[in-house]
Amino acid sequence: MSALVKEAWLLEHYGARLTLKQLAAVLQLGLSTINNRVSDGTLGVRTYLDGGRRFADSRDVAEYLEALREGASAGAS
Numbered sequence: 001m002s003a004l005v006k007e008a009w010l011l012e013h014y015g016a017r018l019t020l021k022q023l024a025a026v027l028q029l030g031l032s033t034i035n036n037r038v039s040d041g042t043l044g045v046r047t048y049l050d051g052g053r054r055f056a057d058s059r060d061v062a063e064y065l066e067a068l069r070e071g072a073s074a075g076a077s
Contacts, residue, residue, distance in 0.1 A: 003062045003063055006066060007059055007062035010058040010061055010062055011058050014026075014058060015058070016057065016058055017056065017057055018055060018056045018057075018058060018061060019053070019054075020034050020038070020054055020056075023045065023047075023061065026061060026065075027045075044064055045060050045061055045064045
């Protein structure tokens with residue numbers, strides 16, 4: 001799945017932005033892990049605050065997933 005296809009899937013299922021709970025589900029990580037990684041700057045997906053709530057843009061999530069795939073493909077050769 002290309003980044004564009006991933007983005008379309010994310011948009012269809014979650015909309016333009018994901019809450020941290022949704023992001024945790026997509027990345028298959030615990031919410032506490034997501035929060036810890038946001039706090040220490042190691043999440044790998046840009047997040048932002050809006051109205052006191054933190055979100056991730058679906059485009060950034062798709063790019064991150066694609067980068068993980070490419071990294072895994074490079075390591076498998």
